[in-house]
Amino acid sequence: MTNTLHRYSEHYALEPAPNPAPVRDDYIVFAMASRGINDDDLVEKYRGFLHLALKHKPVNIGDATKGGALRPRQDMNPTAHWRRGHQPDPEQVIAGIEGHTTVAAVFDNYAAMEAFVEELKAADLGISVNISAPMAEAERCCRDAGIVRHSVEYSLGFRGRVDKLPDAKTLELSTMCGHGMLSADFVRKMVDWVKENRRTPAEAARYMARFCTCGVFNVSRAERIIRKACALQR
């Protein structure tokens, strides 16, 4: 599962701009246990991880087998079309953890991620913890937290029939669900709806987040991208 590895930004454009702007609002910290190695008291470790994360105000958290803090509902009624709640429910994520999975917390600022990583180091949960972010920022975080990096994995972008890919802004949004559950057509539709003033950027970002089954979709970054795509100041 490389669900957070290939998050598109200008750096991966086929013809990159000379100095692409750094991405400073997309940091994911996730944990994964290995069968028969460190999966004892697994549920408690995962819940402990997410409880620690909540102290640092993540913009999303998720359990890869159940979903994120924003999820589709099976019991909607027609009033939802006028009065829909868009509030995330992180406690539902934590309560729903049942066994082997990957749990993740998404932050929109470096300081929150770094503080969380420091707490994780002190908590010593014994499960594997990774940062998925710009590599230089992750390296800086390790240095600041007094951690020696164990392994690294670099995303090298896309090859092959890249002519089949959507435009850059759509890719930035759709690849935030790394499993590809968020369709490019839906992203374009939501951006168009924001342009037409039928929905706000915040609402559009939350519709998209519900399709991400791991909870790694960054609603804060998505709002920023949608505003930029729509050239909105509001």
Add this chain to the structure above:
Amino acid sequence: MKIDPDKCVACGNCVAVCPMGAIHIDPEVGRAVVDQDECVECFACYRGMSKEHLNPVMVRAIRKTARLFRFRFDPEPDICPTDAIVPQDLAWPRIVRRAFSDPQVPHESTGIHGRGTAEVKTNDVTARVNEGEAGFVVEFGRPGVGTRFRDIERVTAALAELGVEFETNNPVTSLMRDPSRGLLRGDILGEKILSAIVEIKTKLEQVPAVLRRIKDLGREVDTVISVGVSTRCDTEGNDSLRGMLEREGYAAYRGKTNLGLGRVTVRNEA
């Protein structure tokens, strides 16, 4: 996936949410239909949309009346109002579509959800990739393009010729009839999936050659390929991979960093 024509009200919400663009409204019948050859059984429509369970006859009557007066109702875009999307029983070989497309189904070969690979995410306790080695995750079909196994085989066969080592504990490897030649089972070659990851391991110094070969192979397949490369850092936390990638012209901007906080905690009674 199928759409129940008795329940569908042709609202069109499911059309945009399909990652493969496999759903459309058939004007002949006035219902949404799924192109079974393009559908990868990812369940994004079934699971990703909220549901209302409304009476289809009532909803059709309201929609018909509104259309008569050219009223536009502005519904929530991620709701199936009548719960019309229905999963179907999947038999071999179609069942591999779901295994490689629905991230909430664990792969039988690895027990891992998603694409079924752990890469270096657990390298601190599994030691899959060591210093001086490089682990490649070569992913086909993502984002949003999809792929058929025949394209994957084209690449795995070429990589096998380079003498690379395919990760044993990987869903694609488990479907190989001859891993030494990178050949997949013949009965799945036409199946379309959302994405699959081929994992290989090489010596670090082989990285440039493998990357160039993958770049060349990208011109021969009818899908997109995304590549990740990993290695283990030295005792100081430094890695010798980044410089190598930058020399090859890759951005290497984003990625994953394993913090090394994992440790063996399960006592092996045996």
